[in-house]
Amino acid sequence: MQKVLNKFVLKFESKSTFGSYFYKKSFLKSALNKLPTLRPNKRLVPATLAVLIQCAALLSVAITTWTVIFASAYFGLSLNISIFTLVLMQALAAATLSYLAGMASWWRWIHLCFPLAAWLLYQWHIPNVIYLVGFIISLSLFWTTFRTQVPFFPSRPVVWHQVASIIPQESPVRLIDIGSGLGDMSMYMAKTRPDSQIEGIEIAPLPWMISYIRAKFRRSSAKFILGNYQALDFAKYDVIFAYLSPAAMRLLWDKASKEMRSGTLLISLEFEIPDVPETTRIPSNKNTPEIYVWQIP
Numbered sequence: 001m002q003k004v005l006n007k008f009v010l011k012f013e014s015k016s017t018f019g020s021y022f023y024k025k026s027f028l029k030s031a032l033n034k035l036p037t038l039r040p041n042k043r044l045v046p047a048t049l050a051v052l053i054q055c056a057a058l059l060s061v062a063i064t065t066w067t068v069i070f071a072s073a074y075f076g077l078s079l080n081i082s083i084f085t086l087v088l089m090q091a092l093a094a095a096t097l098s099y100l101a102g103m104a105s106w107w108r109w110i111h112l113c114f115p116l117a118a119w120l121l122y123q124w125h126i127p128n129v130i131y132l133v134g135f136i137i138s139l140s141l142f143w144t145t146f147r148t149q150v151p152f153f154p155s156r157p158v159v160w161h162q163v164a165s166i167i168p169q170e171s172p173v174r175l176i177d178i179g180s181g182l183g184d185m186s187m188y189m190a191k192t193r194p195d196s197q198i199e200g201i202e203i204a205p206l207p208w209m210i211s212y213i214r215a216k217f218r219r220s221s222a223k224f225i226l227g228n229y230q231a232l233d234f235a236k237y238d239v240i241f242a243y244l245s246p247a248a249m250r251l252l253w254d255k256a257s258k259e260m261r262s263g264t265l266l267i268s269l270e271f272e273i274p275d276v277p278e279t280t281r282i283p284s285n286k287n288t289p290e291i292y293v294w295q296i297p
């Protein structure tokens with residue numbers, strides 16, 4: 001928290017003379033230094049920062065609007081500010097704050113579009129129950145994304161063929177898809193490698209439940225576990241398949257390099273591990289992203 005606020009203030013300082021003066025002279029610097037360290041060694045996840053930014057934007061729009069209304073009343077003017085103007089102010093303020101806070105560029109677009117999209121939906125008078133259903137479905141699919149920063153999106157059959165051709169053929173393997181989603185990848189592997197033990201672990205309850213039920217219906221030998229792959233012992237597996245996100249790769253490597261046995265394979269679809277050269281890379285084509293393979297030394 002302290003780090004983010006410091007970064008915010010330093011940006012503010014470097015971008016304006018007023019900011020620089022304010023920071024050097026004022027309470028802000030000493031107040032920041034006195035802030036308790038709320039979560040040592042932990043950074044705010046982007047989603048939390050995004051919520052804080054929308055709240056800060058709302059506050060700044062409210063203060064600006066009230067100031068303008070009071071000032072115009074003082075001068076005997078009556079001022080009407082439309083809802084759309086307020087929404088536009090909220091969108092612009094949030095996008096600017098997200099830029100100043102150093103969030104990734106796509107977050108600026110999310111901040112800009114979110115209030116406008118909410119306003120548009122409000123105009124369409126959509127029944128409240130639709131929002132509730134959408135919220136519950138999104139929550140069950142994505143509720144852990146907030147923490148893991150890995151959203152759900154499935155890989156495609158062409159990728160499963162490629163992965164099947166990479167893994168050792170001569171003897172049975174124990175393979176796990178960490179973040180198995182709806183389970184298609186694991187069920188495909190279980191079908192093509194009946195000699196092997198295939199598992200999937202998924203942290204979000206709804207996709208896990210769907211994969212579990214589908215495996216029962218299809219009589220697949222793939223086993224699905226509900227849980228966090230960080231709690232697994234990677235030493236038990238010959239192949240670990242991951243389709244996660246850039247944010248997860250460093251932690252994944254820390255765990256894999258400590259626990260995986262020599263000669264076993266870590267396979268990542270699309271996302272590389274910063275500063276860790278892969279053993280093999282299958283280049284992307286119009287149907288698949290790149291596949292990275294690390295053979296543990």
Ligand SMILES: C[S@@+](CC[C@H](N)C(=O)[O-])C[C@H]1O[C@@H](n2cnc3c(N)ncnc32)[C@H](O)[C@@H]1O
Nearest residue numbers: 148150152153154155179180181202203228229
């Ligand atoms: C991009 S999807 C990949 C789905 C599947 N592997 C496939 O290839 O179709 C990533 C999945 O990983 C899950 N996930 C993210 N972090 C996880 C964790 N720490 N433990 C288990 N699953 C996780 C997410 O909920 C999401 O369903």
